[in-house]
Amino acid sequence: MQDEFDDIIELIDENGEEASFRLVTVLEYRDDTYLALEVLGEEGEEPDEAEIVFMAVVRDENGEDCYEPVEDEAVNEELFNLFLEKMDEEAEEEEDED
Numbered sequence: 001m002q003d004e005f006d007d008i009i010e011l012i013d014e015n016g017e018e019a020s021f022r023l024v025t026v027l028e029y030r031d032d033t034y035l036a037l038e039v040l041g042e043e044g045e046e047p048d049e050a051e052i053v054f055m056a057v058v059r060d061e062n063g064e065d066c067y068e069p070v071e072d073e074a075v076n077e078e079l080f081n082l083f084l085e086k087m088d089e090e091a092e093e094e095e096d097e098d
Contacts, residue, residue, distance in 0.1 A: 009037065011067065024052065027082050029075070033057040035067065036083050054079045 007023040021037035028034075039051040054076060055067040070076050 008040070009035075009067075021053070025083070025086055027054075027079055027086065029079060029082060034070065034079055036079070052080070052083065054083075 009021045009023055010018055011021065012018050020040040022040055024036045024038050026033060026035055033056075035055045035057060037053050037055060039053060054070045056070055058066050058068055060066050070079065
């Protein structure tokens, strides 16, 4: 499957630690926008197993996009289900193209 996005995002957490993510897709849920990010290992390497995290896109007081981790387990579960549906749809579309 060809990735829709090949963007690498570097984020700094509240402890000042830097982490690398690959943007997999963007999801819309309840009028909000979320990023599905794949956690990357050291030096941007992909780990043995994919780990997906979801970040809410919010605007700060200056109108700039910021990313906040989704803390609510129910929302995380809904986003994961939407993510799986979207990945299945994209895989089916690719099969139809072949």
